Amino acid sequence: MPLMSSDSIVENVLSRVSVFKNRSVLDRSFVPDKLPHREKQLEMLTTLFRPVITDPGSVSVVSLLVGDVGVGKTATAKRFGDDMVKVAKKKGINLSYIHINCHNARTLFNVVQSMARDLGLAIPIRGYSPREMMLLILNHLKKQNMYAIVTLDEFNYFVQVAGNDAVYFLLRIYDEYPESEKRLHYILITRSLEVLGQLDPATESYITKNIIKFNPYRSNELFDILAQRRELAFYENTVDDDVLTFIADIEGYDKGGKGNARAAIEMLFRAGIIADYEGAQRVTVEHVRKAVGEIREEMLIEISDTLPALQLHELILLKAIIRKLRESGESYIKMGDAEEEYAYLCTEVYKVKPRKHTQVYEYIRNMKSLGIINTKLSGKGFRGRTTLISVPVPLEALEKKVDELIERKKVEEKEVNTL
Ligand SMILES: Nc1ncnc2c1ncn2[C@@H]1O[C@H](COP(=O)(O)OP(=O)(O)OP(=O)(O)O)[C@@H](O)[C@H]1O
Numbered sequence: 001m002p003l004m005s006s007d008s009i010v011e012n013v014l015s016r017v018s019v020f021k022n023r024s025v026l027d028r029s030f031v032p033d034k035l036p037h038r039e040k041q042l043e044m045l046t047t048l049f050r051p052v053i054t055d056p057g058s059v060s061v062v063s064l065l066v067g068d069v070g071v072g073k074t075a076t077a078k079r080f081g082d083d084m085v086k087v088a089k090k091k092g093i094n095l096s097y098i099h100i101n102c103h104n105a106r107t108l109f110n111v112v113q114s115m116a117r118d119l120g121l122a123i124p125i126r127g128y129s130p131r132e133m134m135l136l137i138l139n140h141l142k143k144q145n146m147y148a149i150v151t152l153d154e155f156n157y158f159v160q161v162a163g164n165d166a167v168y169f170l171l172r173i174y175d176e177y178p179e180s181e182k183r184l185h186y187i188l189i190t191r192s193l194e195v196l197g198q199l200d201p202a203t204e205s206y207i208t209k210n211i212i213k214f215n216p217y218r219s220n221e222l223f224d225i226l227a228q229r230r231e232l233a234f235y236e237n238t239v240d241d242d243v244l245t246f247i248a249d250i251e252g253y254d255k256g257g258k259g260n261a262r263a264a265i266e267m268l269f270r271a272g273i274i275a276d277y278e279g280a281q282r283v284t285v286e287h288v289r290k291a292v293g294e295i296r297e298e299m300l301i302e303i304s305d306t307l308p309a310l311q312l313h314e315l316i317l318l319k320a321i322i323r324k325l326r327e328s329g330e331s332y333i334k335m336g337d338a339e340e341e342y343a344y345l346c347t348e349v350y351k352v353k354p355r356k357h358t359q360v361y362e363y364i365r366n367m368k369s370l371g372i373i374n375t376k377l378s379g380k381g382f383r384g385r386t387t388l389i390s391v392p393v394p395l396e397a398l399e400k401k402v403d404e405l406i407e408r409k410k411v412e413e414k415e416v417n418t419l
C-alpha cells in the first residue's frame with residue numbers, strides 16, 4: 001500500500017460520512033429537556049417544593065434523592081432546578097438554582113463559599129468564617145429579595161468529611177433565625193443512606209423525611225432513554241431498534257445488568273464511534289459488541305491496577321469467586337458457595353488457615369468498594385436473602401493476574417517468616 005502523507009490522512013478521515021449529527025448530546029453533562037421514566041420523581045420534587053412558588057419564604061424545603069450509579073439523580077435535580085427557575089420567573093419570583101458537587105467541595109467552608117460565589121456575592125477568598133459567609137448570603141438573599149434551591153450532589157462526601165455539626169449548621173440555619181424568611185432550600189443526593197448513619201439521629205431524621213427513590217432502570221426504560229439520544233445525536237436510519245434493545249438488555253436491571261443509564265448511553269456513543277471508524281453507514285449490534293469489549297478491557301486494566309493492594313486472603317477469596325463463576329457459567333454466585341470454595345482453596349491448595357465468616361464478609365465489602373466485584377441481594381428465587389457476587393470483567397484474564405499475585409504474596413510471606 002502506498003504511504004499516505006499525514007495531511008491526506010486527516011483529509012480522508014474528515015471527508016468520511018459520520019453517523020453522528022450532534023455528539024454533544026451524548027456528553028455526560030448533557031441534560032435533555034425531558035427525562036423518560038423520571039416523571040414520578042419530578043412530580044414528587046415539584047410537590048415538595050410547591051411552597052417555594054405558592055408561598056415563598058414560608059418554609060425551608062429539604063429533599064433527599066437516593067439511588068445507585070447512573071440512575072438519573074443528578075440529571076433530575078438539574079432538570080427540576082432549571083424548570084423551577086423558569087416557572088418562578090413567570091410568577092415574578094427571583095429564584096436561583098445552584099448545583100454543588102461535594103466530591104469537590106467537601107468542607108463546610110468550600111460549600112458555603114461555592115454557594116456565595118454562585119449566588120453572585122463578591123466575597124474575598126480569605127478572611128471569613130463559614131458562619132460569617134452564611135450571614136452574608138442570607139443578607140444578600142434578603143436584600144435582593146431572592147430565593148435559592150441548592151443541590152448538594154454526592155452529599156455523602158460532605159457528611160464524611162465535614163461531619164454532623166456542619167450538616168446541622170447548613171441545613172438547619174433557620175433554627176437560629178426562626179423569624180427570618182426561609183429563602184434557602186436544599187436537594188441532597190446520595191447513592192446510599194448508609195453514611196447518614198454517622199449523623200445524630202435528629203439530623204438524620206430531618207434529612208430523611210422527604211426521600212425520593214431512584215430505582216435502577218429496567219431494560220424497556222433504558223430503551224426509551226436510548227431512543228431519545230438516538231433522535232438527538234444520530235442521523236436518521238443509522239441506528240436500528242435492535243441495536244438499542246441489545247444495549248438495553250445488557251444494562252437493564254431486570255436482565256441482570258445494573259440499570260445504569262450512563263453506561264448504556266456510553267455504549268451507544270462508543271458503538272457509533274466504532275461505526276464511524278470503520279466507515280460503516282449504520283451502527284450494528286456487532287459495533288456494540290466491540291464497544292463492550294473495549295469497555296471491559298479498560299475495566300480489566302483498571303481492576304488489575306487495584307489488585308496488588310489486596311491481601312493474600314482477599315486474593316484467594318477472589319480466586320474462589322472466579323472459579324465458582326466459571327464452573328457455574330452463571331453471572332452471579334451465592335456468597336456461601338464462594339466461601340466454601342475459599343475454605344477449600346485455603347486448606348487444600350494454599351495450606352493456609354481460612355479466615356472467619358465476618359472477616360470474609362469484610363473482604364467482600366472491600367473488594368466491592370474497590371470495584372473489583374459487584375454484589376446484590378438475591379430476590380425471591382432463593383430461599384431467604386443471600387448476597388450474590390459477580391465479576392465485571394473476563395474471568396480467565398483476571399484469574400491469571402490473581403494467580404500471579406497469590407504466588408508473589410506467598411513468596412513475600414515466606415521471606416518475612418524466615419527473617
Ligand atoms: N431518565 C433519563 N432520561 C434521559 N437521560 C437520562 C435519564 N436518566 C439518566 N440519564 C442520563 O444518564 C446519565 C447518568 O445520569 P445521572 O448523572 O443523572 O446519574 P446519577 O444518578 O447522578 O449517577 P451517579 O450516582 O453516578 O452520580 C446522564 O448522562 C443522564 O443525562
Ligand SMILES: [Mg+2]
Nearest residue numbers: 073074075153
Ligand atoms: Mg450524579
